[in-house]
Amino acid sequence: MSAAPNRRAVVIVLLVPLAVTLALWAFAWPAARIAPRDLPVGVAGSAAAAGQLQERFEQHEGAFEIHRYDDAAAARTAIENRVVYGAVVATGKGPQLLVASAAGPVVSQLLTQMVAGASPAGTAVPVTDVVAAPAADPRGSAFGASILPLAIAGVAAGAVVTSMKLRGARAAVTLAGTAALVGIATTAVTHSWLGAITGAWWTEAGVIGLTVLAIGSMVAGLATLIGPAGIGLGSLLIVLLGNSFSGVTSAPELLPEPVGLIGQWLPPGAGGSLLRSVAFFDGRGAGGAVAILAAWAALGLLAVLVAGRGRPERTDGAAAPASEPDPVPVG
Known part of the structure; x- marks a missing residue:
């Protein structure tokens, strides 16, 4: 048996598992490591109340990039301009969450769960979807x-x-x-x-x-x-x-x-x-x-x-050579 087919068979046996491994790394690894990393979020309200909310975000080191706003209107504008994915607003009745599911339903869900988990037991946090995902595709x-x-x-x-x-x-x-x-x-x-x-x-x-x-x-x-x-x-x-x-x-x-x-x-x-x-x-x-x-x-x-x-084209679709060599005289 010729050595060439054997070498090709070995190459195929080695390359297919390598390709599968590379594909799994590219697709599965990022999906398995989803977590906030410098995720832009807003905090709005009075200085004292907003400061407490910001401290809660900062407890997750490296997870969030905090933007401060004076009130809910400013935070809403930042969401609409795609500066932040969402914002927590300190009000007299407790925190209120603003999200934009159109910017990413996964982020909206993450922020909702985080703010609800940080609130006192039995406290319902109002959530307003500033820019909602389409009704025909709510999960994106x-x-x-x-x-x-x-x-x-x-x-x-x-x-x-x-x-x-x-x-x-x-x-x-x-x-x-x-x-x-x-x-x-x-x-x-x-x-x-x-x-x-x-x-x-x-x-x-x-x-x-x-x-x-x-x-x-x-x-x-x-x-x-x-x-x-x-x-x-x-x-x-x-x-x-x-x-x-x-x-x-x-x-x-x-x-x-x-x-x-x-x-x-x-x-x-x-x-x-x-x-x-x-x-x-x-x-x-x-x-x-x-x-x-x-x-x-x-x-x-x-x-x-x-x-x-x-590289000009020929009329038959093949690329013609850029130039032809001059004929060499004989004799």
Whole structure:
């Protein structure tokens, strides 16, 4: 028996368990370590009463990032602007909790349980949902599940453009057109049919399209720079790391450090955060995510366009050589 098939069999036997282990690490480990880490929350009310509430939060070292506000109105504005996830307001009748389930149902539940557990036995803490999740998706399940298909769509677009040997402006237009259609189709499903997002329809379609464009351009750009291996690297970054580190189903501040931060710098995390802003918060807090997605899209398209200028296409679809060597005279 030839040694080559034996070596390939050994490689497969070793690589499959390694891939499974890596996938479990990327998906299961962050989910198993969900806990607040510098989670932005507000405390409002008179100095003395608010100080006591703040001390309760500070007992959980490193868990919360405290923002002080003068009254409930200021705390409510901070929640609506996505500065904090929730706030505890000290009133004459006891603490009152303000949350925003649209910003993350898991965070709202965590804050509710924590404040209720810190209150005297038998005391009911009033909870006001300042920005509520849609009635059709109160737990955010459909919203969280929508990010993985976008990641797959972007990777597929970049891979197909590369495999078809499209280059230059033709590749860029194909990526942009695909992203636009995915944005329209996805918004029709998640907004018009499922009711999982409730913002401005065309703005949501634009955000989804930008997310897919950033992913597709990233994959196509990597493939242009390093060859077919770029598709694998892009898939690894987007599907395995970007999706599992996005924090869309919980919150970036609930993931182990620096997983949450890494996820927000990759297109799936930035796209999920941006879609949440435009779907529920009228675009507030969207600036950073827009910049990240635009940067990924611009860098990827730039790589595709620059490579296309140096490698012209043939009419049969194959890339033609940049130049032909001069014939060598004989004799």
